[in-house]
Amino acid sequence: DGGITQSPKYLFRKEGQNVTLSCEQNLNHDAMYWYRQDPGQGLRLIYYSQIVNDFQKGDIAEGYSVSREKKESFPLTVTSAQKNPTAFYLCASSRRTGSATEAFFGQGTRLTVV
């Protein structure tokens, strides 16, 4: 089945450590996105990528980094510079930006800093 796979589902990190969240899609989508979700705040865009080897900052990119070396993969690194990293992280993809096509989402990764 085609879809988006995020791993792990739950992740615990000690303060001061970097951690990488995985996102893989087999939908042959060009565009991929990372969102952060906090209670009562909806979804906030961290980074997005429209094509391999290119990505743009979203609204809350500080303390995060991404790469897009393959069309299928868009990993997110939460660095120690992110002051409040505990949140639910969602990865999404769509056929391309510049269209009305909807986004497809992974199941999310819940990151907790301990």
Add this chain to the structure above:
Amino acid sequence: AQSVTQLGSHVSVSEGALVLLRCNYSSSVPPYLFWYVQYPNQGLQLLLKYTTGATLVKGINGFEAEFKKSETSFHLTKPSAHMSDAAEYFCAVTNSNYQLIWGAGTKLIIKP
């Protein structure tokens, strides 16, 4: 700039009653509008979308929404609520760059 307002962070209805979740948007371009549903600790799933054409859009699980340009609204309805409808619902609109702009979400609570 485009924005989305969902009225009510929580909506409670009795099982079998009408569900009405409100979404108002602002957009300087003809909007594309979406409703997504999220069950606890899961990703978002598309319920329905409006792009062009018929303003009454039918989606999955018996939900529908009507695009009203004059009211800048895209409210989500379901005639009869079921316990399995309990979830969080998000309205979204595309901006001029076709990026999704999200509402804050509405948690739907179903009373037995």
